[in-house]
Amino acid sequence: MFIALSCIIMTIVIYYFSKLLYRKIKFAFLSPLLVAPCILSSLLVGFHIDYSDYDSGGRWLGNLLQPAVVGFAVPLYKYRKVMRKYLKVIAVSMTTGVTVALISSGLFSHIVHLQSSYLLSLLPRSITTPIAMAVSFNIGGVPTMTAIFVIVTGISGLVLGPMIIRYLHIKEKLARGLLLGMGAHGAGTSKALEFGSEEGAAASLAMVLAAIFTLVFAPILTPIILL
């Protein structure tokens, strides 16, 4: 109980410290999602704290991801008229995005010669963790490895998303949101909210749709990817 509580407090303190640091030095590689876990893991290793002890507290923070996902109903509801207007755009972009996510993950895994258990675990990496793990299990991957790939995807997307938006001159709010939510699930969505509330709404929709589409497409596309 004491360990769990101190792990929660330690995580929150380090998170706010890294958030402050990020705000001072606006450098993409200093994202709190990269800095805080690095500090925490070095503390765990340095003080010989077992991961399972840390997780007894960390789990409670991780659980808050569930109400956070439910909370995305708010931006979706607020921008429902815009969403309805662009229904076709959203459907086409998301179908393309999900297909490209699955095929490119498979293709690049082939290129770097990863064995098929890793390849299958990488396929659903661009969607939110619980569904990614379920998809991974369905297609024969290793769900815990998938959970790691999902996190690394989130970190990559946080860093790369804004760069891509800048270099490709993506000016449409809808396109920015869809790109971030499709490419980097919840982490991308939190970045989209930094751009603005409309981007955030588009990203939350993209996150939800990406998860549902992947659930349907992954079992169909997996045999083709494995060829």
Next chain:
Amino acid sequence: MKKIFFTAVQVAVLYFFALIGNVIVSVLHLPVSGSIVGLFIVLALLYFNVLKLSKIELGASFLMSEMLLFFIPSAVAIIQYKDQILQHGSQFLIVIILSTITVMIVTGLVAQFYVHKLSGKKEEV
């Protein structure tokens, strides 16, 4: 102080809907996660005016703005997989980074192209 209290209550309300979602998922053996089911329940309740936006807005915006915090424990979990990371880490990174770039570029460009087409604007480069 009042704001903190309301935020906490609203977070609890959202948590409650996530739990309902979890129950529905496990009873009906749905392949989606409970929180997504919870999201659709809340969306429906908002749409049919059963739930007022003001009853959850504060809690939702707090959770969304601090969302990275909730990802941190699972990011720390990576240290459990030292061996696999040491052996294949660079391959994993190459796949994830290249694929994320590809997905983001394609999704962004397709969406932007269609929005422009819809609004009848010529595509600006």
